[in-house]
Amino acid sequence: GRMPRVSFLHPQGRSGEVELNLTLLEAAKTLGFELNHDCGGNASCTTCRVEVQMGGDNLSEIDFDEQDLLDREALSEPWHRLGCQARVLGDVVVRVPETKWVQPTSASSGEVGKRGTGLP
Numbered sequence: 001g002r003m004p005r006v007s008f009l010h011p012q013g014r015s016g017e018v019e020l021n022l023t024l025l026e027a028a029k030t031l032g033f034e035l036n037h038d039c040g041g042n043a044s045c046t047t048c049r050v051e052v053q054m055g056g057d058n059l060s061e062i063d064f065d066e067q068d069l070l071d072r073e074a075l076s077e078p079w080h081r082l083g084c085q086a087r088v089l090g091d092v093v094v095r096v097p098e099t100k101w102v103q104p105t106s107a108s109s110g111e112v113g114k115r116g117t118g119l120p
């Protein structure tokens with residue numbers, strides 16, 4: 001049979017065919033798109049979160065761990081899914097929130113240069 005096509009909507013997003021039953025996180029990696037996954041795919045961080053645009057029925061059912069985390073983060077609408085938990089069962093299009101995609105550059109070092117501005 002045909003492999004499911006997964007599309008990640010994002011400025012650097014990718015789309016392509018992947019093996020059945022991969023998680024969205026694994027599918028992203030396969031397609032060369034590095035979806036965030038701060039907790040390592042353990043349903044405890046939501047940085048892998050995506051918004052389902054099409055084909056929500058082609059993702060695995062939300063299990064207890066995923067629902068629990070989504071509820072805690074007030075992401076209860078059905079289009080929110082965790083990329084590390086949702087498995088690809090058919091064609092699907094998901095949007096990756098850009099705010100979750102800021103590269104982890106020197107977020108803390110930005111303040112360093114502001115010292116010693118001549119004030120006593």
Ligand code: FES
Nearest residue numbers: 039041045046084
């Ligand atoms: Fe942390 Fe998915 S990677 S919840």
